[in-house]
Amino acid sequence: MKGRIFDKARLSEFIDDLIKKRKIYAPINKDGLTCFSEIKSSSEIYFDFQSKLSSKEILFPRCETLFTYKRVDGDVKLEEIKVKDEESVLFGVPPCEARGFILIDKAFSSGEFQDVYYLRRRENTIIIGKSCQYPRNTCFCTSVGGSPFGREGVDLLLHDLGEKYLLELVSKKGEKLIDYIQKYENATETDIKMVQRIEKVAKESMKTRLELKNIEEKLDNMFEDPLWKIIYQKCVGCGVCTYLCPTCYCFDVVNEQITPSEGKRIRIWDSCQFPLFTLQGSGENPRPTGKERMRQRMMHKFNYYPKNYDDIACVGCGRCIRECPVNLDIREVLKKIMAQ
Amino acid sequence: MLNPYIPNLTVIKKITQENDLNDIKTFKLAFNNPSKFRDFKYRCGQFAELSLFGVGECPIGIASSPSDNFLEFTVKKVGMVTTALHNCEEGEIIGVRGPYGNGWPSERLESHDIFILGGGFAFTTLRSLIKYILHEENRAKFSKLCVIYGARDPGELLYKYDLRTWATRDDIQVIPTIDRASNGWVGRVGFPNQIIKEVASDTENSLAIICGPPIMIRFTIPILVKLGFPPKNILTSLEMRMKCGIGTCGRCNIGNKFVCKDGPVFSYKELQNMPKEH
Numbered sequence: 258m259k260g261r262i263f264d265k266a267r268l269s270e271f272i273d274d275l276i277k278k279r280k281i282y283a284p285i286n287k288d289g290l291t292c293f294s295e296i297k298s299s300s301e302i303y304f305d306f307q308s309k310l311s312s313k314e315i316l317f318p319r320c321e322t323l324f325t326y327k328r329v330d331g332d333v334k335l336e337e338i339k340v341k342d343e344e345s346v347l348f349g350v351p352p353c354e355a356r357g358f359i360l361i362d363k364a365f366s367s368g369e370f371q372d373v374y375y376l377r378r379r380e381n382t383i384i385i386g387k388s389c390q391y392p393r394n395t396c397f398c399t400s401v402g403g404s405p406f407g408r409e410g411v412d413l414l415l416h417d418l419g420e421k422y423l424l425e426l427v428s429k430k431g432e433k434l435i436d437y438i439q440k441y442e443n444a445t446e447t448d449i450k451m452v453q454r455i456e457k458v459a460k461e462s463m464k465t466r467l468e469l470k471n472i473e474e475k476l477d478n479m480f481e482d483p484l485w486k487i488i489y490q491k492c493v494g495c496g497v498c499t500y501l502c503p504t505c506y507c508f509d510v511v512n513e514q515i516t517p518s519e520g521k522r523i524r525i526w527d528s529c530q531f532p533l534f535t536l537q538g539s540g541e542n543p544r545p546t547g548k549e550r551m552r553q554r555m556m557h558k559f560n561y562y563p564k565n566y567d568d569i570a571c572v573g574c575g576r577c578i579r580e581c582p583v584n585l586d587i588r589e590v591l592k593k594i595m596a597q
Numbered sequence: 598m599l600n601p602y603i604p605n606l607t608v609i610k611k612i613t614q615e616n617d618l619n620d621i622k623t624f625k626l627a628f629n630n631p632s633k634f635r636d637f638k639y640r641c642g643q644f645a646e647l648s649l650f651g652v653g654e655c656p657i658g659i660a661s662s663p664s665d666n667f668l669e670f671t672v673k674k675v676g677m678v679t680t681a682l683h684n685c686e687e688g689e690i691i692g693v694r695g696p697y698g699n700g701w702p703s704e705r706l707e708s709h710d711i712f713i714l715g716g717g718f719a720f721t722t723l724r725s726l727i728k729y730i731l732h733e734e735n736r737a738k739f740s741k742l743c744v745i746y747g748a749r750d751p752g753e754l755l756y757k758y759d760l761r762t763w764a765t766r767d768d769i770q771v772i773p774t775i776d777r778a779s780n781g782w783v784g785r786v787g788f789p790n791q792i793i794k795e796v797a798s799d800t801e802n803s804l805a806i807i808c809g810p811p812i813m814i815r816f817t818i819p820i821l822v823k824l825g826f827p828p829k830n831i832l833t834s835l836e837m838r839m840k841c842g843i844g845t846c847g848r849c850n851i852g853n854k855f856v857c858k859d860g861p862v863f864s865y866k867e868l869q870n871m872p873k874e875h
């Protein structure tokens with residue numbers, strides 16, 4: 258492990274230095290809503306255990322314009338809205354969300370066509386993670402291949418050592434920030450040992466431990482299982498579980514007319530929990546009730562996505578558990594699946 | 598990196614009314630930028646996203662043949678985008694992005710006798726394939742070609758102009774058929790899945806391609822199996838609601854397959870191994 262160590266008070270200096278040269282996104286508290294947003298000063302940073310809205314929306318915005326069109330004398334002019342080539346830093350990302358980006362990467366880059374909007378932002382953004390010393394009881398990252406101190410997907414990782422912060426250099430990309438951290442002291446053997454100690458404690462404190470081995474194979478035989486009919490009953494189909502999820506990436510493509518002769522094509526987040534998601538013009542709908550839609554969500558995360566990309570598409574952040582209005586708990590669903 | 602979401606601009610060169618109900622029209626398009634058309638290399642059975650500025654996009658199978666030097670789509674008026682397209686006039690500009698999807702498996706087609714069963718307006722990419730096979734540069738590569746095409750009544754058959762030309766050739770057997778007897782109709786009456794029983798031959802070594810309303814497909818597949826077509830040789834093209842057309846928006850999956858990028862063409866054998874959600 259390589260890293261720098263500094264007094265907590267100096268974090269603001271580090272951030273404000275970065276702000277002079279780059280765009281910085283960090284967790285903030287906007288009238289009570291914790292989310293990630295661009296900041297202009299380190300004083301805006303708000304460390305909560307985990308923000309209500311994940312950092313996903315910084316690289317994959319809730320709504321973004323793909324191009325604009327304009328009609329002029331019977332002709333049409335299109336203008337692609339290009340993601341600006343500007344170096345950015347996404348600061349304070351929990352390790353589970355950082356892993357979420359790796360999962361979205363696969364979906365947006367592995368086919369014949371590439372999602373240029375997301376990928377350009379991804380390429381230009383350095384991710385500074387923040388390790389989770391005190392996982393909550395809804396967290397289950399270690400059950401799905403992650404860790405509260407996971408390095409997957411982060412370029413640098415900030416550890417809270419009480420009086421000080423240790424900023425660990427994780428990836429090659431992270432070294433691009435070397436100029437900003439050179440002035441801080443190198444972390445010593447003792448500092449590193451301390452990180453390892455709190456890492457161990459954090460991992461051991463994880464309350465939820467799910468045994469999900471072979472879940473993909475289990476689900477192979479469960480498409481027609483009566484389970485779906487039972488678990489969907491209390492779901493109200495609000496879609497919150499998918500909107501807040503740091504690994505859900507489904508979107509809709511729509512038009513917005515500004516004047517009769519100009520407008521834009523935009524894409525917005527969408528949810529497999531909505532009936533319109535699959536409703537066809539002919540009136541046919543392959544997923545007519547909540548049963549099929551709940552099944553799709555679970556199957557996508559724990560069977561279809563793993564089949565295509567070799568990884569479970571849930572990072573165990575627990576948002577869908579905490580925010581579901583009817584307390585539908587994905588951990589309970591997973592236990593039921595594993596008990597089949 | 599190429600941006601797959603930006604459509605090519607095309608101008609509507611010609612609009613052909615296809616049926617008596619006048620809810621199906623064929624649109625012939627020309628690219629504003631001819632070099633973009635040269636890059637738009639497509640196979641029979643692929644589709645494209647048609648783009649109406651201010652309205653939206655919709656996936657439509659390509660109805661022209663790669664051997665044609667233009668692009669054609671046949672569209673039924675059902676909702677927002679398709680209605681807006683039907684309201685267009687010749688000379689208007691619309692967007693096209695694609696081609697997308699796998700298309701009909703041309704190598705496999707070349708080595709087999711082919712039986713095509715079409716029903717209703719889902720004949721569009723079949724027409725592309727037939728035109729391609731019949732093209733003078735291609736015909737010799739293929740073997741026997743038999744087409745059974747059914748519609749509710751004579752006025753609802755698409756591509757009547759093509760059907761007439763095909764009927765004059767001896768290297769294709771074309772059997773148009775209608776559901777119920779109708780005044781002035783001298784052709785066959787009955788469903789394609791009945792007529793295939795009379796004309797199918799050497800089924801173990803032949804391919805059956807079937808496109809039509811879901812109900813027709815459900816009834817026809819068991820008949821084809823019974824006639825001896827191997828499940829891997831029974832091909833169909835699926836429809837799902839789509840947005841991106843390129844496998845990113847997460848909308849059109851059946852199990853772990855995306856209809857837009859792994860399909861829309863699937864064999865019955867593949868469908869047997871997929872969840873029943875289509």
Ligand SMILES: Cc1cc2nc3c(=O)[nH]c(=O)nc-3n(C[C@H](O)[C@H](O)[C@H](O)COP(=O)(O)OP(=O)(O)OC[C@H]3O[C@@H](n4cnc5c(N)ncnc54)[C@H](O)[C@@H]3O)c2cc1C
Pocket residue numbers: 536537538539644653654655656657658659671672673674675676677678679680721722835836837838839840861
């Ligand atoms: C691979 C493929 C090939 C197709 N080929 C043809 C063709 O050759 N000719 C033809 O007339 N129709 C074809 N369709 C169906 C056509 O895409 C729909 O009829 C069309 O999308 C309806 O759009 P709308 O906006 O007019 O209807 P609306 O009901 O207003 O639809 C709103 C939205 O729903 C989506 N949608 C609705 N129905 C479908 C559907 N069945 N499939 C996909 N998306 C849908 C569209 O994306 C549209 O933006 C094809 C569909 C697919 C998937």
Ligand code: SF4
Pocket residue numbers: 498501502503504505558570571572573574575576577578587
């Ligand atoms: S499914 Fe739930 S727990 Fe898993 S990543 Fe998404 S929001 Fe978090």
Ligand code: SF4
Pocket residue numbers: 491492493494495496497498499530577580581582583584585
């Ligand atoms: S958050 Fe809860 S109620 Fe809302 S769609 Fe998800 S499971 Fe259903």
Ligand code: FES
Pocket residue numbers: 838839840841842843844845846847848849850855856857858
């Ligand atoms: S249409 Fe978007 S994934 Fe198939």
